Amino acid sequence: MKPTCVLLALASVMFGLPARAADWPQWRGPDRTGVSQETGLLKQWPATGPKLLWQIKDLGDGYSTPAMAGDRLYLIANSGIENEYVRALSAADGSTLWTTTIGKVGANRGPQYPGARSTPTVDGQRLFALGSDGELCGVDVGTGQLIWKKSLRSDFGGVPGAWAYSESPLVDGDTVVASPGGAAATVVALNKATGDVIWKAALPEADEAAYASAIVANFGGAKQYVQFLQKGLVGLDAATGKQLWRYTKTAEGSPANIPTPIATADSVYSGASRSGGGLVRLVANGSALEAQQVYFAKTLPTSIGGAVKVGDYLYGTNTQGLLCVEFATGEVKWQERSIAPGAVCYADGRIYLHGENGDVALIEATPEAYREQGRFTPPEVPDHGRGKAWTYPVVADGKLYIRDLGTLWCFDVRAN
Numbered sequence: 001m002k003p004t005c006v007l008l009a010l011a012s013v014m015f016g017l018p019a020r021a022a023d024w025p026q027w028r029g030p031d032r033t034g035v036s037q038e039t040g041l042l043k044q045w046p047a048t049g050p051k052l053l054w055q056i057k058d059l060g061d062g063y064s065t066p067a068m069a070g071d072r073l074y075l076i077a078n079s080g081i082e083n084e085y086v087r088a089l090s091a092a093d094g095s096t097l098w099t100t101t102i103g104k105v106g107a108n109r110g111p112q113y114p115g116a117r118s119t120p121t122v123d124g125q126r127l128f129a130l131g132s133d134g135e136l137c138g139v140d141v142g143t144g145q146l147i148w149k150k151s152l153r154s155d156f157g158g159v160p161g162a163w164a165y166s167e168s169p170l171v172d173g174d175t176v177v178a179s180p181g182g183a184a185a186t187v188v189a190l191n192k193a194t195g196d197v198i199w200k201a202a203l204p205e206a207d208e209a210a211y212a213s214a215i216v217a218n219f220g221g222a223k224q225y226v227q228f229l230q231k232g233l234v235g236l237d238a239a240t241g242k243q244l245w246r247y248t249k250t251a252e253g254s255p256a257n258i259p260t261p262i263a264t265a266d267s268v269y270s271g272a273s274r275s276g277g278g279l280v281r282l283v284a285n286g287s288a289l290e291a292q293q294v295y296f297a298k299t300l301p302t303s304i305g306g307a308v309k310v311g312d313y314l315y316g317t318n319t320q321g322l323l324c325v326e327f328a329t330g331e332v333k334w335q336e337r338s339i340a341p342g343a344v345c346y347a348d349g350r351i352y353l354h355g356e357n358g359d360v361a362l363i364e365a366t367p368e369a370y371r372e373q374g375r376f377t378p379p380e381v382p383d384h385g386r387g388k389a390w391t392y393p394v395v396a397d398g399k400l401y402i403r404d405l406g407t408l409w410c411f412d413v414r415a416n
Contacts, residue, residue, distance in 0.1 A: 024068040024396035025122040027168035028260055029345065032215045034308040036347035036395045041413050043350070045362050045374025050400060050411040055379065056094040059087070059406045062116030063387075066403060068396040069122040072097065072141070075403065076116040076129055081105040084116050084131045086139055091397070094408060098144035103135035106164025113387050117166035117211075121176075123192065128176050132164040136178055138195060148195035152180035152209075156188055156200065159208045161230060163256065166211035170225065172238065177225055181209030187227060187236060201241030207231045210257035217263040219282050219289070226268055228257045233270045235282070235289065247280045247291040259306040262314070267294065269314065269327065271302035279330060295330035304390055305343025308351070310365045315351050317341040322353060324367050336370035338363065343392040352395060356388035358404055378402055378409050 028034040042050060060077030062084075067074045071091050078084040082104050088097040105114050120129040122141060130136050134152035139145065152158035152165065158180030170177040176192045183206035189198040212228035216238070223238040232248035247270070251257055254272035262269045268291075271277030277300030280291040301307040301316025301323055308315050313333065314325040317340035324333040339355030346352070350373065351363040361375035381389075382405045394401040398414035 020070070022397035023070070024394050026067055026171070027065065027119040027121070027213050028306070028392070032170075032213070032260060033262065034306060034345045034392075035310065036345065038395060038398065039348050040415050041348040041350070041395070041398065042362075042415050043373060045376065047374075049360065049374065049376025049378075050413045052379065053399070053410045053412050054094050055407065055409045057380070057407045059403070059408055060085070060116075061406060063113075063390045063405075064116045064403070065119045065392040066394055066401055066408065067120050067122050067127070068394060068401065069141075073401065074120045074122060074127055074141070076102075076118055076120060076131065077406070078105050078116045081114060084133070086120055086127070086129045086137070086144065088141070088144060089408075091399070091410075094410065100139060100144040100146060102129055102137045102146075102149070103131040103133045106132035106134065106160060108163050113163060117164070119168040121169050121171050123171045126192070128169045128171060128192065130165055130167055130169050130178060132166070134158055134160060134165050134180070136169060136176070136190075136195075138176075138192065150190065150195050152178060156180040156185035157182045158185070161208050161210055161256065163211065165209060166258070167209065168213040170214045170216070172216050172225075177214050179209045179214065179227055179229065181207060181230070186229065187214070187225070187241060189241060199241040201236055201243065203229075203234065203243050205231045205246070212257055213260050215261060215263060217268070219266060220284065226261050226263055228259070228261050228270050230257060233261060233268065233280070233291070235268075235291075245282060245289040245291045247278075247293070249293060249296050250275050250278050258304045259302070259316075262307060262309050264309070264327075269307070269309075271300060271307070273302045273304065273319070275302070276300060277302050279327070294328075297330060299332070300325060300330060303341040305341060305354070305356075305392065308344055308346045310346050313365075313367050315346070315365060316344055317353070322351075322363065322370070324370075326367070333367040334370050338370070338372065339375060343390065345393050345395055347395040352393045352400065354389060354391065354393040354402055356390065358384070358389040360393065360400075360402060378404070380407065382407050
């Protein structure tokens, strides 16, 4: 091996190199937008769907979407209600490399849908995982060894939503961001190396945690963390946790705020299934920021499966179908029943849709019309019982990964 290669290999082991373009190292991909930069993928699927490379059926329960980095997949699952764990899998064949228990399954306020929910965030040689009962952990990716552990409930007085914690932790530089909920520490920033507190944001409204995951946004040159809490969408100063603005319309009447917000240079889109979808523009008012509503409608993308912004258009589902919406105006360009509602991601000109019924579809990302380029049902879809197929699709390194409860499929979606 050449000296340069040796140095690069050592750097990768000791410090972790930046994620490859083909990786999907966290919730909704490299930058939490649901958008992949991969190219050279199939533009149309055969009638039976893309080639199945492997399938495993013993993951454990839960709804966690996998993360993918290098030659490994990482997800959270549970066995019963006493054992919730992070699992590392080989991307080559799905075999288990290690399993680490992080806690128990979070208690719901009703009997519905107990199980793991969060996606791990891979950052170099560590990953950060949040269990549904609020156990936030730093884990060594090579061995699965726990490095540190905090409880959002007992350490921060956290108040989860009715269906337990579902957020996927955000890593920003040396900081891990999570949302305990409650009056004392609605959102917290921790040192990713040690788990020590950097700041605690005790927001005036004392929100419960909802089910969305925070994103990084820059408005007017100032870095913010944008999070969709139970009482509304908020922007927090990244350095201090101070609340800079709040928007409540898309939270009104919603028991579960789930989709991750989508931010541009000066605007943020949010939505929830029983309220509606809306865009706000952030406008300076002296030293303060105001979230001014641009549009709001109950008929926009609001489903659990989120939305993606591709160019000037937003693609996502509601209970009536898949929609293409002009992001700046909210004008619906088209709507089609398809296999909606479902979860979406985007890669190489196509929308990948995992329907709540378990089916998967490929749709051209164009505002001109709905153009489906294939759909199929994965083999041996599990019985959802009272639940549905809520896990998001992942496109990484030329593969399409679909999880549904205890089953994970890997499909080859490369064009050649």
